[in-house]
Amino acid sequence: MECGVTSETFPADIETTGDRPDIALMFREATLLAANGRYDEAKQGYLAILAVDINHFGALNDLGNLLEKTDFRSAARLAYAEAVRRHPDNVIGRVNYANSLIANGEYTEAGAELEVALRLAPDHPDVHRSMAHLLQNLGDWEAAEDHRQKSYRPAELTFQPYRGEGVPCQVLVLVSAVGGNIPTRFVLSDKLFAVSMLVVEGFDTATPLPPHQVIFNAIGDADICQAALDAADRVLALGKAPVVNPPDRVRGTDRISNANRVRNLPHVRAPRMVLVKHAQVPEQAEIFGYPLLLRSPGYHTGRYFRKVDCGADLDAALAELPGEHLLAIEYLDARDAEGQARKYRVMMIGGELVPLHLAISRDWMVHYFTADMAKHQRYRDEEAAFLADMPAAIGQGAMEALESIQTTLGLDYGGIDFAIDENGDLLFFEANATMIIMPPPDEPIWDYRRAPIARAIAAASSMIADKA
Structure with a gap:
């Protein structure tokens, strides 16, 4: 669930009491700058409005959206909180603030915001969508589904404007309201693609599909999205465009099925x-x-x-x-003699294996963002060697295992998480379509990762464009 319901979408919610005559023009200009990807200028525009009228809801809310979009999430949360403080009866402010709290794991606080929003607007789809997301995070799937059913609109379509030069590649992205979607922010650049995004569960198949040359099925979590994959099939039946990750390939990639499918492959140990x-x-x-x-x-x-x-x-x-x-x-023990655990991630992109990262940690549950990579140069050196020459880093047996797994799963886009045991065999953790390719942070210590990750993003973008 992303933050970012804009005030432009709900003009009746914008409170401009006391605006000077030029404030409305300033707001339109800032909104236009944001829509065209000129984020720094848009931010300055919103701040200029707030310097004149600190109560301007549109500037507070849309500044929060911009900060969220550009990964300044703490600052976005502050902007949303201020919008709620100054406009306590504004439903959109409550929803965006609640979404930012959910993303930060502040579930109790988010629930309080959404309870108020429900009292203000009992039938508002965005309130129910956010409440469903919150309840799902809390593990109450039944209550979440009740709210999700109330969140659907007749035409569940949103659009990412094209900001490049020349003729764009038109992509229709299918997503699930339940979640478990492939993050497409970096692989579907607005400099290359014009993107329409369709929520399959709420879509009326009597509605014409938007123009598109290729369909990217971004519904990736087979453990929770079987119904969504069925709905995606109904949408796909409306057209003949080529499809990235057809639902029938994703459907069999739940955790248990994957482990069973790869267990008997050479050089693979699956739990x-x-x-x-x-x-x-x-x-x-x-x-x-x-x-x-x-x-x-x-x-x-x-x-x-x-x-x-x-x-x-x-x-x-x-x-x-x-x-x-x-x-x-x-439990498959992935620790070395020093007690360090390793988790490699390799992307499957259009039939190619692309190394993405290596995380090293003393924790049994290894995630890159919580691993010890920033603390130890030798870990970064080991990752750099993996990114530069994957076969040399992991060995022939593991490479053969990866190739067999890729062939078995048959995904156009997906990732494999694994370790290597003392015999050079692959310890299989998971493989699915939902894995994100994310550029590294700006700090110089991550410079060695920039080119490999840029290559992975370019490979995914090219694979999608080539399908068109």
């Missing part, structure tokens, strides 16, 4: 994995042994994912994990 009810976990622990990994389906980045080292810790772990069913996963 045993089953979906069980909470009450069945102790029995499954006897089969898999400890340590045991437990995961609530449908979550990423370590949310609702626990490692249970012994039976005495099991009840506490179960109490923290929502949902009727859990994934019980065999």
Whole structure:
């Protein structure tokens, strides 16, 4: 769920009492600058308005949207909070502030904002969409779905304007209201593509599709999006354009199916994995042994994912994990002799294997953004070697394993997370379509990553354009 419902979308919500005659013009100019990607100038325009009229809702709200879009999320949250403080009855302000709180993990505070928004506008689709997102993050899927059903509009389409030169490639992106979508911000540059985005669950198939040359099915999480993939098939039946990641290829990439599909491939070690009810976990622990990994389906980045080292810790772990069913996963030890764990990520892009990153950490659950890469030059050197020459870094056996996994899954776009064991075999963690390619931070220590990641983004963009 992204922040960013604009005040322009809801002109009745803009309060300009006391505006000087030029404020409306200043706001239109700032909005136009933002729409054309001239973000620094737009920011200065919004700030100039607020210097004259600190109560201008449109400037506060849309400044927050701009800051969110350009990854200044803390500053965006402050702008949204100020908009709510000065305009407590404005529904859009409440929704955007709540979305920013959800993104920051402040669920209690977000819930309070959305409760007020529901009282102000009980039927507002954006309020229900945000409430569904909040409840899903809290693990209450049933209540989330109730709100999600109230969030659909007859034509669930949004548009990313083209800001390049020449004729753009027109892309229709299919997404799910449930989430589990491929982040497309960097691979679908507004300098190359004119993008229409369609939410499949709420789309009326009697509505004509917008102009497009290629369809990118961005619905990527097969554990939670089976219904959305079915809806995507209904949308695809309306046209004949080529498709990136057809739903029938994504449908079989849930965690359990993937582990079963790749387990018997040469040089691959995949964990045993089953979906069980909470009450069945102790029995499954006897089969898999400890340590045991437990995961609530449908979550990423370590949310609702626990490692249970012994039976005495099991009840506490179960109490923290929502949902009727859990994934019980065999633990594969990816640590080296020094106790460091490694997680490699390789992207599958149009039949090519593209190295993306290597994360090294003392934590069993390795994520790049929480790993120890910034602290240790030798870790960065090891990652640089992997990015420069992947076959030399991981070995022939692991390369053969990656090629077999890519062929087995058949995705146009996706990623594989893995480690290498002491025999040079691939320890399979996961593979799916939802993995993001994100440019590195601005600090010079990450300069070695810029060219490899730029190549990955270019490969994905070219693959999509070539399909058209």
